[in-house]
Amino acid sequence: MFRDARSLTHGERLRTPICVVGAGAAGITLARDLAARGHEVLVLESGGLDYEEEVQALHEMEMTGRLFGPADDPYPVTTTRLRYFGGTTNHWAGYCRPLRPVDLETRPGLARSGWDLPYEELARWYPAATEVLGLSSDRFDPAHWAEHGHGPPLLHDDLVETVVFQLSPVNFGTRYRDELERSEAVTVLLHANATGLRTDESGRRVTEVAVRTLEGGQATVEAGVVVLAMGGLENPRLLLASNERGGIGNDHDLVGRFFCEHFQHTLGFAVVARPPEALAAYHRQTHEVAGQEVTVQSALVLNDDVLRREGLLGLEVQLAVADLAGDDVPGTIDGPTVRDLGAVLGAASAEGPARSVALCQVFAEQELNPTSRVLLTDEVDALGMRKAALHWDHTDLDRRSIEAGLAIVGRALGRRGLGRLQRTLGNLVPGEGEGPLGRIDIDPARATPDFHLAHGNHHMCTTRMAADPSQGVVDLDLRVHGTANLYVAGSSVFATPGVAAPTITLVALAARLADPLDRELS
């Protein structure tokens, strides 16, 4: 059922066996699972059922660091996530692809890498996540989707592989609204902002969640178990804001550290000796599977052995393909053009001249960096809660991995005579052609090693999972180290970001969290 905190009596006390803070993908997944296992759940949601400006403004935070961005393109830290029922799935693109085993491996060359959670244990929960996300299958490999008519991979070898992701049609706010409204086990308390956690004298057991409304109302939730599911920026903020001793779960000064995003940016073009229709798999394609329409799209990733051998961070490349003979082709200010390279390819390769041009939209993993972190400022928000600040840096390895990874994609194309790749690192300028690619010009003289990197709107690793309390904030059951009954769900628990969009993995981990909670509550 839904209730509204604004209708509570001032100072009202609510009691619940389990309180989930946040009604986004993780919180809704967990609440549904626990309800299905017979547990009563109270979900606190800061917003209502729709977007509200004054609620969204509670996300405002100060930004510092090298990735603060140019003045006309600052990191949209307020709008990159949404603060109402359904959370950020109210505006997500739906990209779903599980992490791969290599994403969880401890890899040579990376100062911090690896998950303590075995991949098999994570993978066990992907089928549940695919169901929650309305996907047709838990298969994401090209061979499987070829059986359903998806086009062949351009590359799939020991340098570069093709992966397939599915696009989820599920907006949690609309898909699960009726179910939760009808639920007797789940109460969603709207406009209920968790502003602090109170503990017993030992500091190890959370006893209460302080709740405030923007209208000045106050309430207290007494809970047996508390789960924070507010996203990668708000989870650490609430932990840090919750006691006078530097925050709950922060004995090792790790809460909020290791903030990671996925860099997402146009950083190259490829000319390819295949007609555009042969590359259709790299655009969204809808196939019918068992009577259900499923939208999938292929992308290129670096082969696992390449990542291990080269000590690189993960890289995914999505392609936007156009006909090289058409008008939708990027220009070059001064130097050989993409058409020039396409023509040269005709002589240098048995595959013939290039027929297509593909914009390379890079999606890159970040190195865990302890200086990238969520902190509290001395300012307070409209609820009287200390505002957060985000210091976000990148490392030399972040950039080197992108440059080297794109070169490997170029080599993979070249050694098969399939194409040539140009890295465009900071040298794209507005063009005058037609179509998205034609509105881009390449100005080689502007290339810079400090090229701008944009973001994927993914907030990860700020309460990272680790068996050792000195390495992470939550244990493998997602319980905050040093506490008895406080858990965290969402991508803030990722030990490393990996190189896949995080939602399917955070949903899988939320589904998995229902297991230990079920045991504890039972």
Added chain:
Amino acid sequence: MTDERGLTRREVLAALAAGGAAALGVGALLRARDGSSDDDLPAEAAGALKALGTAVRAAHPDLLDDPAAVGDLDVDDVGADPLGALTAARPRIEADYAEGAVLDVQGWVLSRTECVIAAIAAPA
């Protein structure tokens, strides 16, 4: 929000999402309409190779002095028929890519051998 090229991320995503169907069909029509034919390709490729070679010379001015790069390529033969040399060197070019013998030329990831041939083809 725009990046340094003035293209919004939303536009790029839209291209990724929907550009396929539209671009594919229209592109094929445009190719048929622009009058290009296979007969034009050698001349086009020769001009393109010179343009590339000019960029190679600028980016790697000492390339033709590097015996490891030039290998057994005969500069006179290559100069007389650079496209033919490029075609003849296909196995070596592909081996360059496989082995990582590549150079950066204005961001292009190119085989060292094809860079040598392009540099020879371009006026010094």
